[in-house]
Amino acid sequence: ADRGTDVVTFLASRRHAGVVALVDAATGRRVTFPELWRSVAGAAAALAAPPLSLRKGQVALILSPNSVHFPVAALAAMSLGAVITTANPLNTPAEIAKQVADARPAIAFTTRDLLPKLPRGAAGDGPLRVVLLESGARLPSDDPSSVVATIEEISATPPDPAARRSRDRVVTQDDPATLLYSSGTTGPSKGVVATHRSLIAMVQIIMTRFRLEGSDRTETFLCTVPMFHVYGLVAFATGLLGCGATVVVLSKYELPEMLRAINEYGVTYLPLVPPILVAMLAHPKTLPLGQLRKVLSGGAPLSKDLIEGFREKYPQVEILQGYGLTESTAIGASTDSAEESRRYGTAGLLSPNTEAKIVDPETGEALPVNRTGELWIRGPYVMKEYFKNTEATQATKTPDGWLKTGDLCYIDEDGYLFVVDRLKELIKYKGYQVPPAELEALLLTHPEIADVAVIPFPDREVGQFPMAYVVRKKGSNLSEREVMEFVAKQVAPYKKVRKVAFVTEIPKNASGKILRKDLIKLATSKL
Ligand code: ATP
Structure with missing residues (x-):
């Protein structure tokens, strides 16, 4: 009964001794799995104790580019039952202030560069306590009020198993784990609450659908998609908590850097977005891709030309496609390459444990196969609710758990999903x-x-x-x-x-x- 069922405790049961968990692509620094778990446990102990005093149910903000410290901060806070919210480092101070006012975090992880973007004194209760999330950081003497610690300091704290077992700390799968804000392409960005259960379900779905499990060989992921977005967050969670894979971290996408990392670290699996595929295809040369065997494209539609062009240029690499939204904790449907070659344009088969229906947006009636309407899905990864926004929640999620995706789709007679457009567009x-x-x-x-x-x-x-x-x-x-x-x-x-x-x-x-x-x-x- 002491053992919580938070996503970290539940999934990270294998210790993967000897396997490298994280690699900083810029410096080549490696962190093994035992070192990672020690850092996460140490950071959790420090976060739970004064002066950080992070409690279950409180929100912890991460405002940072991708780094090897990002997962440590996220996993440590989640293991305490705190809820992670993330912000895009490119956002303006005003946009970040708006999100902070909505999420009311108790603590923030950020870098020195980004510190000026954080609003002052906007925490849930008391001043916003800041942890610097970068290597070699020192507490700035000019800002003693809010910066309390550095990630390296807190990761080096001795783990305190008792802290996690104490009152109010046991985390169940129905507790919220993340509060991610949708991209805001079609309207104002909204805070999406997902539980530990959603994340656990998503990690397991990705491992199964993309065949990333198996004890005989270890995958090497490259994480260049942003960790602040559900796509990147789920990518590193799958690698570290699910597969015991090595996750190579790139702080920001640039084609030459990405290629160097793919070759230098033997990357086998690369989640990316269509513009990166476009760049790889547009390049005059056939690029050396080393051990790369799978790329996952998600976040936006992939054109038939792109898929065909890529398969021709890089026949050794499978293109997988994932369809989903922040509200579905990433992936609601996906392809594997054999299916894709038969039906270009499909977003794939529904994820395991998913129910779906296509609904006429005008009448609300369910439509038969091959008819286009709004896609509704139901499954363990569907968001709990929009944060403090009952009206938006009621408009998007039915009381019996259906998520209205806002995407116009049809499903063919064999169960393949085709995304036609976004309803709002x-x-x-x-x-x-x-x-x-x-x-x-x-x-x-x-x-x-x-x-x-x-x-x-x-x-x-x-x-x-x-x-x-x-x-x-x-x-x-x-x-x-x-x-x-x-x-x-x-x-x-x-x-x-x-x-x-x-x-x-x-x-x-x-x-x-x-x-x-x-x-x-x-x-x-x-x-
Ligand atoms: P907001 O809801 O605030 O406007 P957003 O919907 O852009 O933001 P995300 O959750 O990042 O934020 O995007 C989800 C949407 O992306 C889906 O609803 C869908 O329209 C689109 N999408 C994602 N993957 C695919 C795909 N493989 N094919 C087609 N469309 C996709």
Whole structure:
């Protein structure tokens, strides 16, 4: 009864003696599994004691680029029953202040560089206590008020098994573990609460679906996707807690750095986002990829051209695809490569232990196979709720546990999921619904179009009509008229593109999602 069922205790039962747990790709510094567990236990003891005094149920903020210290901080805090919230280091101080005001963390892990981005005195109760999350950090003499310790100091604290067994500390699987904020592509970013059960389920799903388990060989993961996002957090949790894999950490993505790490450390498994695949494919040379056998693409749709191009250029590497959202603790459906080669464009099969239905967004009725509607999913990894936001929770999760994904999808007769578009991004033309992703896919088949984004353009008469922002290929003189005619010939009249503008680049976020909000602003600023 003493033993908690937090994600760390539950999953990290194998000690993996002799295996390297973490590698800092920049310095080559290695941490073995026994060293990692000792650091996590030491950090947990220090976090529980004064002056940090982190208690179960309190929130701990991590504002940091990827580093080998990030997992130590996250796992130590979670093992105490504290809830991890993370912030994107690129966010502005105002954006971070907003998140801090919402999450009310008791402590924050951050780097010296990022310290000025933290608001002062905004903690849940009392001042925000800060732990510096970097190697060789010293307590700054100019800021004695909030910085209390460094990660190296607290990791070196002797573990205190009694601290974790004391009153109020036992963590069950239904306790919240993470409070991650959604990317905010379609609306304001919201705090998503996931439990220890969700994380445990997700780690097990990823190991099974991507065949990352097995005692005969150890995988080497490269973590270049951001650990502050559910994608990166689940990636390192799977490696460290689930597989006992070596996790090589890159603080920030750059192609040459990534390639160096892949080759130098024998990386076998690489979770990434579509823009990285684009860069690997666009490179004039066939890049040396060493032991790399699997890449996972997630976070945004992957085009058929990309999959085909990549498979041709790098036949030794399987492309896996994951579909999911922050609210599903990462992955709700996924492919493995054999399936993908048979059905391009699918986001794959539903995760194990997942129920799904496709619902007509207007009538709420469940639709049959091959009909497009909103995807609802139910499974152990679905979020508990939006943080302190009953209204948003009620709009997104039904009382019996269905998560409304906000994605327009269909499921074919064999159970493969196809993502058509995001419900919130549909263009409403005279009451008809036009999925911009469909028009984008069509426009990308034009030989002179390099990239494209379709947005709703407001119009008094028809409501909205599709407008296309087009990036022409080098040397192309494609005209607006030609673009419109190209589409008009191939779609129903209500889907016609009625306005075109040429740009040199389509704005996208880090995971490759088109920033439609920015384009809509650009288009309508001239009205
Ligand atoms: P917000 O909800 O605040 O607008 P967001 O939805 O962009 O933010 P995330 O949780 O990072 O934040 O993104 C989830 C969405 O990403 C999914 O709902 C889906 O639309 C899209 N997505 C993720 N993976 C895939 C995929 N493999 N194929 C197509 N779309 C995907």
